Amino acid sequence: MKRLCLLLLLSSLLAPASLALEDTDAVSGPEAGQPTQLANELDQFVRDAIDEGLLTPTGEAEPEMDNSMAQDSLPTGVRMRQAAPFPVEVDCEGPYPLDFDGFERFDRYQQIYTFQENVSGLPGEAAGLDGIQLAKAYLALGLYSESGMVLKSASGPVAAAYRKVASLMENRSAADVDYFRKLAECRPEAGVWLGAALLANDQDAGVQTFSENLNGFRKLPFRLRADLAAIVVPQLDKRGERILPVKLLADFTPEQVEEASQLQFVKAIIDLGENRPDADKSVRAFLSEPLFQEQALAVLMRHNKPLSELHEEILLGELMKKFGQTGNDRELAASLQYALQELSGSSHYQPILELSGMPALQNPAAQKEIRRQFIGGLERDLASDNRLRNLAAINALVSDPGILEAAPERTQLYRSGASLAVRFGLVSLTRVLMRRDEADDEVIAELAGLEFRSGDFDAVTNWAQAYPDNAPLNLLAAESAIRKGDAAGLHVYEQRLDLxxxxxxxxxxxxxxxxxWLVSDAIYDAAARLTDPVQKQRAERVFAMRETAKDLAMPVRPKVAMAKVASVLGKSDLSSEQVTGGAH
Structure with a gap:
């Protein structure tokens, strides 16, 4: 009801302008242009309001009644009729359904009221026929949602054709290429729509198809042509096409280009493709307009045109907010690529991890792009000489919620991350990374060495038990046994060592x-057989220490008290005399 009141208010505002337009021949001077200017400004206001969501198309205002509520309102025993979806029909016998003859000059919003009045005054089949005409009028004005709502309850091949065009022009979901191909097979005039659908679906075949149907493009109403150009030209630019976009823009007058923001955007893209001065600034200006933001980002990325740091930060914040709100995959494509590129390029991985879990991005295309950018950033940062980038990549690997789950690069990334983590002395992070994927022997040995140096000998022993064939681990385990005084454990690990x-x-x-002195004699025997002078010198030094230790370990003879010295000496003298006497 509120929107109806608003439309009636707009109608009352338009009435003076319409009356003034009828007498333009009788008015001269500056006053003659005022009604037209007012009509143009009001028309642009209405279009901008619809684009920005301030006004909504007719039919979207009133929510549909819940089936259960509608059923309750019916008399007892009466069931509500269920609407069946209309089959998609292609009529090759009747008139061409997408004929816009008579609408070439239909480019003002206030012209729609004539059709609304005519439709309301016609009964039966005539009203249905003019309903399709009304939908065609909406299409001619670029009001595609309204056109779709008018055709919502209409059946037949003509209504189906206009519904497909309205959906294509809204550009919120994949265009029905199969339908337009079938239509173009028996209606060559539909080739322009087939070409547009192919390009909108990012298919290269659309370039030639659209180029072959330029005459069909030129016959379309102004607003429809302008919007179609805004859809097609970015796709042509993506494929390096330079001539066809110029031909499309040449179909509009300078005044029309100046009036329509869609055509200004098209011109900015063409100028950028031709490397004209300040063309990138013109494209950047559209980053602040939601209607063109996605394509503007894509164009700037394709042409390697950087943004200012301040602009990047603001835009990135807006995009992150958008990812959490919208569910339109097509609208998110360019923004997602830009956001991931910027985040990955600056080693900001946490927002990427957040993006991977957003409901709006739970589709194969978005997840594939997130994974591609995530892996690219990790590979770059893990191989970088910049320690901050190294640490950012390690933290991203530890925090990964599952982006790398099915990635072929997963094992190598985790091994590289673990190797860096152990090199930086990050024991706990290294353990986490090694649990994520199978680690190589070198990283395991490095981690065990780090744990050995920190005094965690039990951890080293556990590693050696888990990897009995890892020679560096067995040596560390033997050294740990020496430190712990574990002779039995040392004996086990000595048996595994290559001496x-x-x-x-x-x-x-x-x-x-x-x-x-727990090391076995077999090890010392091997040391005694060393022939290298330096190694031999090191071994002999240990041998000397070992002998000294043995001497110190021998039992000491008991000391003799002073009172017993004489008796001891006496016994010695007596023994001597006896021996001497015996000798004589």
Whole structure:
């Protein structure tokens, strides 16, 4: 009801302008242009209000009655009739359904009232026919949602054709290429719509199809042509097409380009493709307009045109908010690519992790793009010499909610992250990363070495038990047993060791440092066989310490008290005399 009142208010405002337009021939001077200017400004106001969501198309205002409520309002025993979806029909025998003859000059919102009055005064089939005419009028004015609402309850091939066009022009979901292909097979005039549908669905075949049907494009009403150009030209720019966009823009007068923001956007894209001065500034100006923001971002990215840091921060904040609110996948495509590119490029991974869980992005295309950008950023940062980027990537790997679950790069990324983490001494993070995926022997040995140096000998022993064939781990486990004084454990790990010179020296030197002398004779025998002068010198130093330790470990003879010295000495002298006497 509120929207009806608003429309009636707009109608009353338009009445003076319409009366003034009837007498334009009798008015001269500056006053003659005032009614037209007012009509243009009001028309633009209405279009902008609809684009921004301030006004909504007819039919969207009143919510549909719940089926249960409607059923309750019916008499007892009477069931509500269920609406069946209309089959998609292509009529190859009747008139061409998408004929806009008579609507070429239909470009003002106030012209719609003539059709509304005519439709309301016609009964039966005539009213239905003019309902389709009304939908066509809405299409000619660029009011695609209203056109769809008018056709919501209409059946037949003509209504189906206009519904498909309205859906294509709204550009919120994939265009029905199959329908337009069938229509174009028997109606060559529909080739322009087939080309547009192919391009809207990001298919290269649309370039040639659309190019071959330029005459059909030129016959469309002004607003419809302008909006169609705004859909098609970004796709042509994406494919490096430079001539066809110029041909499309040439179909409009400078005044029309100046009037329509869609055409200004098209011109900015063409200028950027031709490397004209300040063309990128013109495209950037559309970043603040929701209607063009997605495509403007895509165009700037394709042409490698950077944004200012302040603009990036503001725009990124707006996009992150949008991702949490909208469910329109097509609207999010360019914004998502830009946001991920900027976040990944600056090593800001936490927002990427948040994006992966947003309901609006739970579709294969969005998840694929998130995974691609996430992996690209990780690979770059893990290989970087910048420690801050290294740490950002490690933290992202630890925090990954499952983006890498099915990625072929998963194992290598986790191994690289674990290797960096252990190099930085981040024991707990290294353990987390190693639990995420199978770690290689080198990382395991590095982590065990880190734990050995921190005194966590039990952790080293656990690693050696889990990986009995890892030689560096067995050496660390043997050294841990020496530190703990675990002779039995040391014996187990000695059996696994390849007695290389450095391994032997490491064990006997640690044995000497601990003072426990637990290393087996087999290891010392191997040390005794070393021939390298430096290694031999190191081994001999340990041997000397070992002998000294043995000497110190021998029992000491008991000391003789001073009172017993004489008796002891006397016994010695007596023994000497007896021996001497015997000799004589």
């Amino acid at each position: 290389k010179p450095e391994t032997v020296l490491a064990l006997i030197e640690l044995d000497a440092a601990s003072g426990r």
